Amino acid sequence: SSELTQDPAVSVALGQTVTITCQGDSLRSYYASWYQQKPGQAPTLVIYDKRNRPSGIPDRFSGSGSGNTASLTITGAQAEDEADYYCNSRDTSGYPVVFGGGTKLTVL
C-alpha cells in the first residue's frame, strides 16, 4: 500500500499563516482530506476532497494541492487551532484509505 508523509511538527505565531503538507504517490491520482485532532478527542474533518470545508469549519482553513503534495493552510492561526493534523486519501493499491503520520501544530 501507499504511504503519506507529513512533517512531525510545525509551529506558527498567533495570527500568522501556516501551511501543513502531505506528500505521497497516491496524491498524484487522488485528492487529500484533512482532520484536526485535539488531545483526548476524536478527529474532526476540516477539509475534504482537496479544498472543501464541512459546515461549521472556519474559513481560515483551506486546502490545496499539486503533483504529489497536498497542503492545509490556516490563515490567521488561533490558539484553538493548536492540535494534531492528519491527511488521508485513497490508495493507489486499491484500498480506500491511507493516512499520513500526522503533524503536531503549535501556536506560539
Added chain:
Amino acid sequence: QLQLQESGPGLVKPSETLSLTCTVSGGSISSSGYYWGWIRQPPGKGLEWIGSIYYSGRSTYYNPSLKSRVSIALDTSKNQLSLKLNSVTAADTAVFYCARLVVIISTSYFDSWGRGTLVTVSS
C-alpha cells in the same frame, strides 16, 4: 445528526480476540453509497486505518498489515457495525474509533466519527 458510539471490553488478554461494536444513531448504516470503518490510535501515536465495509455488507477492505487477524461486519437489524481482531498483543493497545467513510472517484474521507474507546491488551 449522525452519532456513532463504540462499546466493548476495555481490557483484553494477550492472544485473545478483541471485539467491539459501534452503534449508529441518527441515520441508517444501510444508507446507500456509504462505507463504515474502524480506525485505531495507539497511545501517543498516529491514526491507523483498520478496515472498512460497504453499506451492503458485500465488500470489505482491510489494512494489509492486519488482514489476517481482522473481521468487520454489519448488523442492519441493530444498526451496528462490529470489529473483531484476534490473537492480540500489547501492540494492539489503542483507542479504537468507528466512523462513516465516503469514497468517491477523487478521494475518500471520514465525515462522522465516534468518540473512541480505549482497549488495553494486558494479562
